Amino acid sequence: MRILIVGAGAIGGYFGGRLLEAARDVTFLVRPGRAQELDRDGLVVRSPLGNIDYPAPPHIASQELNGPYDLILLSCKAYDLDAAMDSFAAAVGPDTAILPLLNGMAHVDRLAARFSKVNVLGGQCLISVDRDASGTIVHLNDTHQLTFGELDGQSTARAQHIASALSGAGFEAKLSLSILQEMWEKWCFIATGAGITGSMRSAIGEVLVAGGECLILKLLEECAQVADRAGYPIRPEVRERFVKMLTLPGSKMTASMLRDVERGAAIEVEHVLGDLVARRDAEALGTADLSVLGFAYTHLKAYEARRLRG
Incomplete structure (x- = not known):
């Protein structure tokens, strides 16, 4: 499964880093400044559940996207959603699943309007992370749960496939049949x-x-x-x-x-x-x-x- 992580900030960098360490096919979609940081310093996470020091993680710029990904993990701030959608639009195909980890609920309708409701999953994460002045991602507690599911609550083949890709990657991944709740x-x-x-x-x-x-x-x-x-x-x-x-x-x-x-x-x-x-x-x-x-x-x-x- 080809996974695109939009951004390599605190949340995207943390879960993306865990997936990379578990040998998943992960690429970060980042801006030029963050790309330079990743090339120079690698992806660095400090966590009570295990540190990550991943040199030169795979990354790509928006203009370099040339085809759909299977899963797009979206963890931007809600006020950056419009810009984020523009940046990853070229990576969305008919079968692409977009898994947003944003706060609130309005983003679900906005993603469905921009792409298709079929493309959009529900999602949330329970984790406390931040980036310090050096760019290091700091995990502030011992919880790292990512929950997702189909908006209609069905256990589809797509959802099961995503669950398989996320499981065993060093964090708690949960497929929910009541994700909107x-x-x-x-x-x-x-x-x-x-x-x-x-x-x-x-x-x-x-x-x-x-x-x-x-x-x-x-x-x-x-x-x-x-x-x-x-x-x-x-x-x-x-x-x-x-x-x-x-x-x-x-x-x-x-x-x-x-x-x-x-x-x-x-x-x-x-x-x-x-x-x-x-x-x-x-x-x-x-x-x-x-x-x-x-x-x-x-x-x-x-x-x-x-x-x-x-």
Whole structure:
């Protein structure tokens, strides 16, 4: 199976690196600057589950694509989706499967509109990774799960073939028959984590010390209401797990959005929080002036306005 990894950033570089080490047929689609880094330094990952030092990983530029790939793994930021689709369009054929690992849900419809719904899988990953100043990919926890599935929940021959290619590659690969449910649940969780830690500029444990547990739980509930109205209510056992993680005393958990804020980078505020606000308002769920979701969204939008103003 020919696999194209769009980008070699934290997530794409991590899973792509694991696949390369497992001798899968992987090529990274990268910009010139990243290509120079990969040629000079190789692909470097530091992880508690095993480091990767892969010299000169295979990579290609957009203009060099000359035919379809079997699987395209897409892990860009949601605000880069349009540019990413332009970059890999030449690699999409009638039988190509596009596996996005983006936050939120809007990207599924955008990918289907640009290519075909038949091309698009659902997907998500559970991992905390970042890139340090040297370009090294740093794995920040001991979780590295990639879950995917057909949008209609079927166990197709294509899905089984992809599962076979991803399994045994040094990370947990899971074929899900309820991928949209799992994506909605993850969206609610990351929106809660990003909304709280991003707006408070603090880790979960610090917010709890400040008496913010009620805000955390209210934000989770507001997100859950949107998911419920969309037909994907958070399952009780999943909600219980989320509450436990989000109210753990001393937790150092922060969202990647907070790390982006701290480095003055662009953030996915519209895709993680704004889309939930829009769906909530369209359904007239809750009262906007009492909404923790609305406050967190406005707070992080203000950061973006200041960043863009320079």
